[in-house]
Amino acid sequence: MTSAKVAVLLIVEDDEKLCVSMQRFLVQRGYRVWVATTEAAALASLSQVHPEAAVVDLHLPDGSGFHVLEVMRDQGFNIPVILMTADDSYAARQRAQQLGVFAFLTKPVQPFELLRQLERAVASRTMNAD
Amino acid sequence: MSAEEVVRHTDVTPPTPERSEVVFRALVDAAPCLMIITRLDYTILYFNRFAERVTGYTAAEVLGKNALALLRPHLPEEPLGEELTTEFEVPIRAKNGSERWLLCNTERLPSFNGEPALVIVGLDRTELKEVQRRAWQAEQLAELGILASGLAHEIRNPLNSIRFNLLNVQDLVVPAAPLASSPLPSGESGRNEEAAGEVGAILRDIAAEVDRLEGIVRDFLRLARPEPSQIERIDPGELLESVVRLVEGPCRSQNIELGWEHAAPAVVVAADGKQLKQVLLNLILNAQQAMPEGGRLTLRSYIRDDQFLIEVTDTGAGIPPEIRPKIFQPFFSTKKEGTGLGLNICRRLIEQMGGAIDFESEVGRGTTFRITLPVVPQTEGR
Numbered sequence: 001m002t003s004a005k006v007a008v009l010l011i012v013e014d015d016e017k018l019c020v021s022m023q024r025f026l027v028q029r030g031y032r033v034w035v036a037t038t039e040a041a042a043l044a045s046l047s048q049v050h051p052e053a054a055v056v057d058l059h060l061p062d063g064s065g066f067h068v069l070e071v072m073r074d075q076g077f078n079i080p081v082i083l084m085t086a087d088d089s090y091a092a093r094q095r096a097q098q099l100g101v102f103a104f105l106t107k108p109v110q111p112f113e114l115l116r117q118l119e120r121a122v123a124s125r126t127m128n129a130d
Numbered sequence: 131m132s133a134e135e136v137v138r139h140t141d142v143t144p145p146t147p148e149r150s151e152v153v154f155r156a157l158v159d160a161a162p163c164l165m166i167i168t169r170l171d172y173t174i175l176y177f178n179r180f181a182e183r184v185t186g187y188t189a190a191e192v193l194g195k196n197a198l199a200l201l202r203p204h205l206p207e208e209p210l211g212e213e214l215t216t217e218f219e220v221p222i223r224a225k226n227g228s229e230r231w232l233l234c235n236t237e238r239l240p241s242f243n244g245e246p247a248l249v250i251v252g253l254d255r256t257e258l259k260e261v262q263r264r265a266w267q268a269e270q271l272a273e274l275g276i277l278a279s280g281l282a283h284e285i286r287n288p289l290n291s292i293r294f295n296l297l298n299v300q301d302l303v304v305p306a307a308p309l310a311s312s313p314l315p316s317g318e319s320g321r322n323e324e325a326a327g328e329v330g331a332i333l334r335d336i337a338a339e340v341d342r343l344e345g346i347v348r349d350f351l352r353l354a355r356p357e358p359s360q361i362e363r364i365d366p367g368e369l370l371e372s373v374v375r376l377v378e379g380p381c382r383s384q385n386i387e388l389g390w391e392h393a394a395p396a397v398v399v400a401a402d403g404k405q406l407k408q409v410l411l412n413l414i415l416n417a418q419q420a421m422p423e424g425g426r427l428t429l430r431s432y433i434r435d436d437q438f439l440i441e442v443t444d445t446g447a448g449i450p451p452e453i454r455p456k457i458f459q460p461f462f463s464t465k466k467e468g469t470g471l472g473l474n475i476c477r478r479l480i481e482q483m484g485g486a487i488d489f490e491s492e493v494g495r496g497t498t499f500r501i502t503l504p505v506v507p508q509t510e511g512r
Contacts, residue, residue: 025301
């Protein structure tokens with residue numbers, strides 16, 4: 001990791017088993033990871049945990065990753081978001097680009113690719129803050 | 131024109147046998163349908179011009195031969211001529227090995243050259259059949275698309291969880307690389323390291339299998355839900371060069387001599403560069419797999435009739451005639467681990483770009499796949 005302090009991440013993913021495995025992997029690599037399995041939980045936790053980056057699944061039981069992104073932007077949370085989805089359709093990628101996601105990863109994501117993107121995301125945030 | 135006039139204008143001279151023969155031949159040869167007269171045992175007695183055109187055989191080649199044995203080898207014995215006068219659709223095998231579909235009618239002739247005979251009249255329905263096949267396939271694919279999206283979601287999440295957990299297990303079991311100064315493994319710790327190494331190898335195997343499953347899902351989605359082509363003006367020379375650079379190494383290691391001839395230096399084609407590259411790499415991979423003992427792989431590109439052509443030629447085993455009609459069908463594969471989607475995707479991508487893909491193959495000598503793409507006229511520039 002590039003930043004000195006521990007970076008806080010928010011994972012929004014409805015598949016609990018995937019959430020747990022991803023959280024464990026990222027915690028082992030020095031991140032503080034919060035998890036939300038619904039859109040409602042994700043939006044509620046934003047103001048509580050103040051993540052430096054988010055990993056958001058497109059498919060959520062009570063909404064969608066795109067909507068989470070829109071609300072985040074509306075509420076002024078301008079953090080880098082890595083969108084993660086099994087639906088890698090052309091339309092989904094176009095929409096993600098319009099919403100300015102930091103990275104678009106197709107599931108099953110390569111763990112070290114996610115890690116690389118997260119490091120870049122956190123670094124970009126640190127640079128912007130400076 | 132009144133009925134009376136029609137009668138007046140009609141030639142009512144009684145026909146002579148010679149004249150009947152001439153008229154018969156002219157009519158039969160001019161007819162845009164296949165006409166074959168056979169004995170009752172299907173021995174061919176007459177073969178009209180259209181029959182020659184559809185089957186690729188000349189009348190001289192087929193007279194006296196059995197129509198079923200000639201036109202329907204490898205095909206099940208369907209009742210050709212059993213249900214006389216009933217319309218039926220039947221596939222035949224042309225001389226060049228291709229399959230043609232005929233809509234046939236048969237009729238008994240009381241006498242042809244003095245013996246009872248059978249007349250077979252057939253319309254060539256091959257093109258219509260192809261259109262129907264594609265329409266059917268499109269329908270199937272639309273349904274498959276919905277199914278595939280759902281399936282992809284259901285499969286990709288657990289696959290992802292497996293991927294992360296493999297690394298989580300590795301974190302627990304496989305220790306970090308020992309320091310250079312640490313003593314050589316011995317006793318208990320040596321065995322532990324050995325076991326850890328084995329676990330690491332097993333985890334890598336599982337990861338490779340996850341990659342394989344993901345590859346199947348990805349291919350399945352590409353087929354079921356193809357992406358639109360982003361047609362641009364591209365320099366095919368540049369693209370081919372990048373493809374050659376990518377495959378040089380693997381070819382060398384597989385004892386395959388790679389040749390490249392680009393005989394269209396200043397051409398600009400309308401295509402989706404990314405998809406064209408994907409197609410070429412797929413064809414090259416197939417060619418490499420057709421030559422497990424090594425051989426020669428040639429990429430040729432040239433202009434013909436205002437079209438840009440790219441050929442991928444291998445010196446492998448060739449494609450047996452009986453499977454040639456099937457190689458572009460989805461899920462048809464001769465490879466143990468193939469999904470049977472590669473060539474189908476290739477054809478769809480090339481057709482999306484307004485091009486075409488075909489092949490020639492000779493058993494024991496090799497196969498050439500040929501991509502044809504539209505050339506952008508020079509005046510339009512880049």
